[in-house]
Amino acid sequence: MKTTLSRTLLGVVTACAMSATAGFAQEGDRVLSIGGSVTEIVYALGLQDRLVARDTTSSFPASVEELPDVGYMRALSPEGILSVEPDLIIAEEGSGPAETIAVMEQANIPFITIPDGFDRAAVGVKIRAVADALGVSEDGEALANRIDEELASAEVSVDDPLRVLFILSMQGGRVLASGTNTAADGIIAMAGGVNAVTAFEGYKPLTDEAVTAAAPDVILMMDREGDHASADRDLWGNPAISTTPAAESQSVVRIDGLLLLGFGPRTPHAVTALHSALYGAE
Numbered sequence: 001m002k003t004t005l006s007r008t009l010l011g012v013v014t015a016c017a018m019s020a021t022a023g024f025a026q027e028g029d030r031v032l033s034i035g036g037s038v039t040e041i042v043y044a045l046g047l048q049d050r051l052v053a054r055d056t057t058s059s060f061p062a063s064v065e066e067l068p069d070v071g072y073m074r075a076l077s078p079e080g081i082l083s084v085e086p087d088l089i090i091a092e093e094g095s096g097p098a099e100t101i102a103v104m105e106q107a108n109i110p111f112i113t114i115p116d117g118f119d120r121a122a123v124g125v126k127i128r129a130v131a132d133a134l135g136v137s138e139d140g141e142a143l144a145n146r147i148d149e150e151l152a153s154a155e156v157s158v159d160d161p162l163r164v165l166f167i168l169s170m171q172g173g174r175v176l177a178s179g180t181n182t183a184a185d186g187i188i189a190m191a192g193g194v195n196a197v198t199a200f201e202g203y204k205p206l207t208d209e210a211v212t213a214a215a216p217d218v219i220l221m222m223d224r225e226g227d228h229a230s231a232d233r234d235l236w237g238n239p240a241i242s243t244t245p246a247a248e249s250q251s252v253v254r255i256d257g258l259l260l261l262g263f264g265p266r267t268p269h270a271v272t273a274l275h276s277a278l279y280g281a282e
Contacts, residue, residue, distance in 0.1 A: 030085060031134070034073050035092025037264030038114055039064055041130040042090075044265040045139055053084040055095075060258055060266075078103040090133050092116060116263070118186025120151045123267050143265070150268035151190075154275075158192035162278055165196040165216035165246065168203050173238060175206045177214075183261035188220065190267075191274035211240035218278060219246045222257035253277040 030052040033039040039058035042048055053068040055076070070080040073095045081089070081100065086109060093116040095101075104111045112133045114126055124144040131140020166184035168176045178184035179200040188195050196214040197206070206214070219235065236247050246252065255277070259270050 029087040032070065032081065032084060032086035032089045033058060033091075034070075034076070034089060034095045035114070036060065036258040037126060037262040038090055038092050038130055040258075040262065040264040040266065041127050041143075042134070044127075044143055045131060045134065045136060047134055047136065050134070052086060057258065076100045082107065088112070088133070090114060090130060118181070118183050118263060120148065120155065120190070122186075123151065123263050123265075124148050126263065127265070147265055147268065151271065154268040154271040155190050156192040156271075156275055158279070161192055161194045162217040163196040163215060163245075164188045164193040164218045164220050164278070165211075165214055165244075166220045167235075168222075170234065170238065175211055175238070175240065176203055177206050177211075178203055183263055184220070186263070187260055187267075187270060187274060190271045191278060193218070193274075193278055206240075208240035212243045214244070216244050216246045217249070217251060219244075219252045220274075221252065221254050222260065223254040224257075 029050060031042070031047075031050045032053045033042050033051055034055045036057040036059060039051070039054050040060055042051060043061060043064070048064070051064075051067055053070050054064055055073045056069055056071060057073050058064050058067075068084050070084060071077060073092060074097070076096065078100050081104065089104060089109060089111045091111065092114055095113070101111055112129075114129045114133075116122070117125060124147065127144040127147060128137070128140045131137055131143070134140075166178040166182075166188065168178065168184075170176070177197050178195065179197050179202055180195065181201040182203060185195045196216040197210070199210075219241070232250075232252065235241060235252060236250065241247050253274065255270070255273060259266055260274065262270075
């Protein structure tokens with residue numbers, strides 16, 4: 001679908017294109033960070049002063065919420081991005097849509113996509129890519145090596161691992177769960193558990209029969225603000241989930257979503273927190 005620009009937006013595009021010719025990854029660049037883990041890496045590198053805006057998923061550290069919010073990373077609008085006049089955009093893989101990225105290319109604003117991944121090596125790749133985009137490769141190498149050492153200490157292997165079912169949502173009583181090749185699948189493995197669902201990749205709804213067959217020992221969910229007691233009643237009251245070992249033992253773990261699934265600098269902490277929640281503090 002061809003992107004149609006209003007006269008006002010076209011004028012902003014032209015102005016941004018002129019300013020973007022000044023350079024790439026310069027110290028004075030106005031940087032827009034898209035994706036919670038990318039923003040965390042910028043902060044971990046000590047370069048938060050270069051940020052002029054962030055997306056909705058960028059919520060850590062708390063001070064980042066003082067920056068303008070350009071919207072959800074997968075539903076970005078050209079108007080929202082151009083309103084903050086960035087010189088450089090660094091975005092997690094999957095950001096978009098493509099029409100918005102095309103407008104940034106027309107404006108000659110560098111839009112750098114950071115590769116995603118769900119294992120120890122992927123964290124280092126992500127850190128190095130963000131640092132390279134910001135022109136601080138040596139600092140990125142040092143940070144990546146430090147986080148890799150912390151992850152090497154945090155990762156565990158368990159002789160009799162628990163079966164863990166990650167539930168992304170339960171809207172309408174339907175269980176939307178993680179299969180393989182997801183952040184949830186990766187963090188479960190790093191923490192010494194096994195994903196209870198391996199029949200598909202990505203996040204998909206499960207039938208009642210599939211939930212029963214998964215037979216999870218533990219339910220894993222993102223920690224959202226609200227009444228957990230009520231949420232527990234909904235969880236254990238679900239007919240399919242009520243048949244599982246997790247329901248019998250009332251075993252549910254909730255962890256902040258960005259911490260759990262971000263695969264950024266805090267991943268060692270996420271691994272340790274999940275392992276402790278599954279198996280108890282050692």
